[in-house]
Amino acid sequence: MSKNSRPPSFPDKRSFFEALKSLAPEAIRQLSDQLGGTLYLLPGIYLLSREDMEELRNDALLVTLKKMEEGAFQFQDYNPVSYAQAVARKLLANRLRKRKLETVDLEGQDAVADLDPEQYYIQKETETSLGILLKTLGENCEQVIRLKYYDLLRDQDVVEQQRTPYTSVDSLKSKRSQCLKKLAALLREKGFSFLQFLK
Amino acid sequence: MHTDIEQYLNGEMTPEEQAEFERRLESEPGLAADLEKHKAFLERLRTQMLREKIAHTLADPPAPNPWKKRASIAGVLLLLITAAFWFSRKKDPAHPDTFPVKPPTETRQTPAYSDSLPQPAEEEPQTPAPGGNKPGRPIAGIPAPQPKPGTSGVRGQSPQTSDWDRLVESVWATRFDPPPGAWNQRYAPVAELLKAKQFTDAYVQLQLLEQLAPSSDTLFFLKGYCLLELREGAAALRYFEQLPEGTTWREETAWYKTLAWLLNGDRTKALTSAKNIYLNPNHRFRSEAKTLIDTVE
Numbered sequence: 001m002s003k004n005s006r007p008p009s010f011p012d013k014r015s016f017f018e019a020l021k022s023l024a025p026e027a028i029r030q031l032s033d034q035l036g037g038t039l040y041l042l043p044g045i046y047l048l049s050r051e052d053m054e055e056l057r058n059d060a061l062l063v064t065l066k067k068m069e070e071g072a073f074q075f076q077d078y079n080p081v082s083y084a085q086a087v088a089r090k091l092l093a094n095r096l097r098k099r100k101l102e103t104v105d106l107e108g109q110d111a112v113a114d115l116d117p118e119q120y121y122i123q124k125e126t127e128t129s130l131g132i133l134l135k136t137l138g139e140n141c142e143q144v145i146r147l148k149y150y151d152l153l154r155d156q157d158v159v160e161q162q163r164t165p166y167t168s169v170d171s172l173k174s175k176r177s178q179c180l181k182k183l184a185a186l187l188r189e190k191g192f193s194f195l196q197f198l199k
Numbered sequence: 200m201h202t203d204i205e206q207y208l209n210g211e212m213t214p215e216e217q218a219e220f221e222r223r224l225e226s227e228p229g230l231a232a233d234l235e236k237h238k239a240f241l242e243r244l245r246t247q248m249l250r251e252k253i254a255h256t257l258a259d260p261p262a263p264n265p266w267k268k269r270a271s272i273a274g275v276l277l278l279l280i281t282a283a284f285w286f287s288r289k290k291d292p293a294h295p296d297t298f299p300v301k302p303p304t305e306t307r308q309t310p311a312y313s314d315s316l317p318q319p320a321e322e323e324p325q326t327p328a329p330g331g332n333k334p335g336r337p338i339a340g341i342p343a344p345q346p347k348p349g350t351s352g353v354r355g356q357s358p359q360t361s362d363w364d365r366l367v368e369s370v371w372a373t374r375f376d377p378p379p380g381a382w383n384q385r386y387a388p389v390a391e392l393l394k395a396k397q398f399t400d401a402y403v404q405l406q407l408l409e410q411l412a413p414s415s416d417t418l419f420f421l422k423g424y425c426l427l428e429l430r431e432g433a434a435a436l437r438y439f440e441q442l443p444e445g446t447t448w449r450e451e452t453a454w455y456k457t458l459a460w461l462l463n464g465d466r467t468k469a470l471t472s473a474k475n476i477y478l479n480p481n482h483r484f485r486s487e488a489k490t491l492i493d494t495v496e
Contacts, residue, residue: 023249025256032257049440051433051463061253066246127247129406134244136399148209149241150248177205190403 017075021068032061034081035088042089044096052095059124060088063115072114086112094118133186140165141179148176204230204237367461370491372484373428374451381447382417389421398428420448427455432462450476454484457491470495 009026010016019027036057039045045053064084067073073083094117134142144164147153155169166172206212207220224231375393382390389408392401405422423438436459439452446452453476460469469491476488 023252025259028253028256049436051436055433058250058253058257062246062250065249065253123243123246124250125406125409127243127250129403130243131247131251132399132402134247145244146248150245177202180205190400191407 060084063087144176372487432459435459450483
């Protein structure tokens, strides 16, 4: 069905699942390819522009990976592709509903019962703004924050592996703290409050 | 931001300090609330970073398979040899078992509008597109899109400017010169930021407005324009496409959609749109459209 698909790198479901949990690029690409092929089966998908379809695919991938990380989606539940498709179906229904277009009844979408598309899109807007503001702080700040809070590396490891210009744990912590304070100040200046992150 | 909250979340406290902090959490509701906000903030940050990682991963093609390349070359060579063998067989019409030889075709029929961009070689890694909403690979089943030019962000500041980026740069022309009273007072601060080309600040303000105020054509137009200037072609198009045909800014919208398609690498749509603009002798962006047509074609 897919003109652009490659042979799967993870024919075994367990290894595929584990690779996705560790955010291996090959696994993400495989999930993207397999999901992309099934998107055409979703009712109403043809009403989206190409760009919206790609955004929908990326959103479905993100939610699937987050659910895996949180433990809400475990290996014995569903095939990751089926899960991601269920997510895509729910997000698509929300989009179509907002555009006052005909939607499909979502009964039976138990796999993603805890996904609130409205909440997801509200949070996405805030997260996108956060990403933009973080970039305005410069590459150094972005990197020190990413290494700690996204890559979950210990400060000692970051210094030893020379991943930043900072040669001691104290200077690294100090820089990170400075960056977070700047980010918080920027958020306040732009009218964001931390309350928005609780929504 | 509380330093002790950071230390607690980072696991940097001694057992005694941690126990003391947890006692404070129970007795100080404000502190507990701040802790939750901080955790939620970091969670949003992580989610955005994951979103960007997905976009980068999909924009970055996998390492090429050298055997696949060799097989492709061998296939092409075989095809050429077969074609050369076929055309080298001469036939004479006077003899029943022969036929006239057609000379090999030397010129190809070119379409009125060329649809193909200079395609990068399959092995060349594409520049990953930073930003949360940049799509990468084609969706399986959809014909492969044209390569997306450059990276998002402020124009001209990408360290890896491609030929396509230079082409887009050469035809880029935007004007933000609204007449006084063009829109509701609510949008005045954003309009000032856009005039001053402070697009990042303007984007953040527009995000807030979108959350606080009802959606309107003005908001969609301003947000689409802001995203366009931030080189987020796909996102800009999403907003422009929500504007009705008879919108006040139909000429600007038509031209900006043209630029957005160009940013997305959609040469066909960009050219079609530019030609439609050019056909209108009174269009504000007629000369810009002509420049685009001449350059891109």
